[in-house]
Amino acid sequence: MSGFSVDVLLQTPTVTVSDVVCAGESTHRSDVETSARTHLVFPYRGTYVRHVGEDEVVADASQVLFFNAGDPYQVSHPIPGGDASLVVHVADAMLREMAPKDLLRHGDALAFRMPRLRIDPRAQALVALLRHSLREGIAEPLEAESLALTLVQRALGPRTTHAAGASVARQRLVDRAKLVLTSDLARRWTLAEVAAEVGVSPVYLTQSFAQVEGVPLYRYQLRLRLARALALLADYDDLSALALDLGFSSHSHFSAAFQQAYGRSPSEFRQSALHR
Numbered sequence: 001m002s003g004f005s006v007d008v009l010l011q012t013p014t015v016t017v018s019d020v021v022c023a024g025e026s027t028h029r030s031d032v033e034t035s036a037r038t039h040l041v042f043p044y045r046g047t048y049v050r051h052v053g054e055d056e057v058v059a060d061a062s063q064v065l066f067f068n069a070g071d072p073y074q075v076s077h078p079i080p081g082g083d084a085s086l087v088v089h090v091a092d093a094m095l096r097e098m099a100p101k102d103l104l105r106h107g108d109a110l111a112f113r114m115p116r117l118r119i120d121p122r123a124q125a126l127v128a129l130l131r132h133s134l135r136e137g138i139a140e141p142l143e144a145e146s147l148a149l150t151l152v153q154r155a156l157g158p159r160t161t162h163a164a165g166a167s168v169a170r171q172r173l174v175d176r177a178k179l180v181l182t183s184d185l186a187r188r189w190t191l192a193e194v195a196a197e198v199g200v201s202p203v204y205l206t207q208s209f210a211q212v213e214g215v216p217l218y219r220y221q222l223r224l225r226l227a228r229a230l231a232l233l234a235d236y237d238d239l240s241a242l243a244l245d246l247g248f249s250s251h252s253h254f255s256a257a258f259q260q261a262y263g264r265s266p267s268e269f270r271q272s273a274l275h276r
Contacts, residue, residue: 009134016089024077039089041065046083047182061227066112121261126151128230132273174212186247
């Protein structure tokens with residue numbers, strides 16, 4: 001497929017980890033596609049929309065998406081710039097053992113009931129650590145397998161995930177707000193500006209976003225910025241420049257937010273992921 005690349009970073013009998021990059025050249029829906037096997041997709045750069053029947057899911061770095069074997073879907077790219085995701089496939093028997101029963105469909109085939117879950121900052125950090133360490137050749141297979149399984153367990157854990165709530169109309173409103181935020185991560189949006197973009201009042205947007213996502217709008221934006229920082233740590237020698245490029249007011253503001261979310265400073269995380 002033009003503008004689409006898959007780089008297999010790890011392949012063992014237990015786990016396969018791939019880095020998938022899409023140029024996102026078209027805003028229209030793709031042709032109908034299906035997955036040969038059930039896997040978890042962790043977007044880490046850019047945004048796209050996945051269409052499954054009447055359902056639409058905005059894929060961004062705060063989500064894990066479930067691609068079930070045989071389920072038809074389409075993808076569109078309303079925001080230019082393409083996207084990239086870490087794709088994790090775990091052997092079916094092991095994934096069935098790891099996944100809480102209420103997340104799975106009934107039946108013999110392994111499949112998830114919902115299209116996505118929101119993940120917490122520590123899962124975002126595991127995505128970055130796994131990808132960077134495999135790309136840099138730092139993690140040996142046993143360590144990489146352990147990291148991948150830890151990521152899957154955290155992404156599926158009831159204490160660290162959040163399933164979308166509220167009506168379909170409110171979920172679609174929130175998805176539109178997410179697209180507004182991700183269209184310019186560095187912009188210092190005001191609540192009134194985002195609300196005007198999606199055509200509702202600031203109060204209604206605030207209430208709807210908290211109900212659907214379980215976190216306030218500003219915190220969701222912060223997590224997207226920090227997740228983007230995780231993806232870019234290998235590309236920046238100057239962390240102050242990275243902070244400013246992502247819309248933080250200063251390096252100290254960026255470092256404090258990063259430390260609070262991930263439990264270590266940006267420089268400490270970069271050292272552990274890239275230079276062990």
